[in-house]
Amino acid sequence: MEKQCCSHLMMVRPVCFGFNEQTAESNAFMHEAEPNENPQEDALKHFDEFVAKLRKAKVNITVIEDTPEPCTPDSIFPNNWVSFHADGRVFLYPMEARNRRAERSTNLLNLLESNFNIESIHHLEQHENNKHYLEGTGSLVLDRSKKVAYACLSSRTHESVIEDWASHFPDYEIVTFDALDEAGVSIYHTNVMMNIGADFSLICAESIRDITQRNQVLNRLKESGKEPLEISLAQMNEFAGNMLQVENIDGERILVMSERAYQSLNKSQIAFLEERTFILRAELGLIETLGGGSARCMLAEIHLPLKA
Numbered sequence: 001m002e003k004q005c006c007s008h009l010m011m012v013r014p015v016c017f018g019f020n021e022q023t024a025e026s027n028a029f030m031h032e033a034e035p036n037e038n039p040q041e042d043a044l045k046h047f048d049e050f051v052a053k054l055r056k057a058k059v060n061i062t063v064i065e066d067t068p069e070p071c072t073p074d075s076i077f078p079n080n081w082v083s084f085h086a087d088g089r090v091f092l093y094p095m096e097a098r099n100r101r102a103e104r105s106t107n108l109l110n111l112l113e114s115n116f117n118i119e120s121i122h123h124l125e126q127h128e129n130n131k132h133y134l135e136g137t138g139s140l141v142l143d144r145s146k147k148v149a150y151a152c153l154s155s156r157t158h159e160s161v162i163e164d165w166a167s168h169f170p171d172y173e174i175v176t177f178d179a180l181d182e183a184g185v186s187i188y189h190t191n192v193m194m195n196i197g198a199d200f201s202l203i204c205a206e207s208i209r210d211i212t213q214r215n216q217v218l219n220r221l222k223e224s225g226k227e228p229l230e231i232s233l234a235q236m237n238e239f240a241g242n243m244l245q246v247e248n249i250d251g252e253r254i255l256v257m258s259e260r261a262y263q264s265l266n267k268s269q270i271a272f273l274e275e276r277t278f279i280l281r282a283e284l285g286l287i288e289t290l291g292g293g294s295a296r297c298m299l300a301e302i303h304l305p306l307k308a
Contacts, residue, residue, distance in 0.1 A: 002086050004145040004198045005247040006301035008060040010084075010112070011051060012103075014076045015066040017043035017291070042286040043076060050282040050298070054256070057280050058248035062302065064111065070102040076287060077297040078103065079191075080135040086144075086303045088119030091165070093136045094127040096156045101128070116304035122168060127161045134161035138189035138297065143196045146224040147172045150194060150217065152179035152208075154186040175220055179207040182233055191296050193236055197245035198253055200276050201226040204236040229272050231265075238264035239294035245277055246299070252278060258294045259283040 017040050054061050066075045074080075074097070081104045083091045090109060095101045104125070109118065124134060134140070139157035141150045149165075149172050151157050159176065166174050179187040187193050187207060194203040201221045205228070208214040221228045231240045243257040255277045262281040265273075273279060288294050 002144045002147075002303070003247070004143065004196065005245050005253055006303055007247040007249070008062065008302040008306075009054070009246060010062045010064060010078060010300040010302050011047070011298055012064045012066050012075045012078045012108075013047055014040065014043050015068050016040060016071045017073055017076055017287070039286050039290050043291075046283060046285045046287055047076065047298075050284065050295070053280060053282050057254055057278075058250055058252075059246055059254065060249060062112065062115070064108055070099075072099060072103050074100055074291060074293075075103050076291065077138075077293045078300040079297055080138045080189075082109075082300060083136050083140075084116075084300070084302045084304045086305065088117050088305055089168075090118055090121045090304070091136075091168070092121065092123050092125055093139075094125050094133045094161060095135055096133045101125070112302070112304070115307055116302060117307055118304060124161060124164060127158070127164065130160070132158040132160050134158060134165060135189065137301070138191050140165070141190045141194055141196060143224055143226060144303070145198070146226070148175060148220060148224060149173070150175045150177075150190060150196075150220075152177055152187055152190045152193065154188050156188055157190065173220075175217060177208050177213040177217055178210060179204070180209055181207065181237075187236075188292075189297075191242060192239065192294075193241045195241060195243045195245070195296060196221070196226055197255065197277060199225055199227065200272075201228045202241060202243060202273075203228050203230060204233060204241050205230045206233055207236065229269060231269070235261075235264045239288060240264045242294035242296040244296040244299050244301075246301075254278045254280050256280050256282075256295050256299065258288060260288060261294060
């Protein structure tokens with residue numbers, strides 16, 4: 001059985017982080033910078049502090065330095081364009097925003113190949129020609145241990161691309177649903193409203209307004225032994241859904257989240273999590289407000305086999 005919690009993460013150190021007008025249309029979590037703010041400086045500071053915290057907790061991190069050209073304001077969120085799998089396969093994904101497509105980097109994959117076995121690279125980018133998108137593990141929240149993929153449909157998560165992805169993973173069950181914010185707008189990525197750990201899950205169930213769909217998702221999580229902890233829409237808006245449980249070199253499980261997400265949780269929710277995992281939290285500053293993504297979005301899980 002494949003491990004749910006990854007023990008090696010990839011992060012991309014930003015060079016030109018900033019408000020991305022091309023993604024703002026479908027991401028309600030984004031807010032423009034104030035005139036006196038320096039987005040790149042702020043993002044770099046918080047990125048480096050986040051990496052230091054993860055390494056102090058004995059989590060293996062591969063940091064890739066972004067390049068000034070092409071300018072990619074969202075490169076700090078690599079989990080959207082690539083996924084790495086335990087059988088050595090790598091998948092590249094179709095992205096809605098044109099300037100995010102430039103993040104897909106074969107040079108980066110070549111760097112990883114010095115330490116990891118890459119058996120094959122699979123391309124789904126051709127779906128961009130039909131304006132159909134699937135943005136990696138932002139769109140697909142994977143229960144790798146039980147082989148279930150959860151996806152809330154949106155302009156960035158299209159059923160036809162999910163079907164293509166599923167054809168490469170015939171052992172996976174696909175659970176699709178609709179999730180909406182308070183304004184009735186589709187939530188742009190599944191991983192801002194739910195995440196899955198080794199023996200629990202965290203989900204904004206109230207965003208799934210269709211009761212049949214909601215019960216289907218909650219029951220599937222329970223059947224998989226992933227006891228769901230429900231969060232509110234208000235907590236989701238503070239990025240409480242955007243967490244990732246990882247494993248350090250000692251085999252300890254660590255739930256990674258932002259300080260903002262942690263502060264939105266109540267005492268009973270924190271107690272639920274602390275019974276099951278160690279919590280690591282980091283202040284992320286403008287990465288959340290301008291970028292519209294949080295801790296989980298910054299972490300690409302490298303499930304690839306290590307080279308001997």
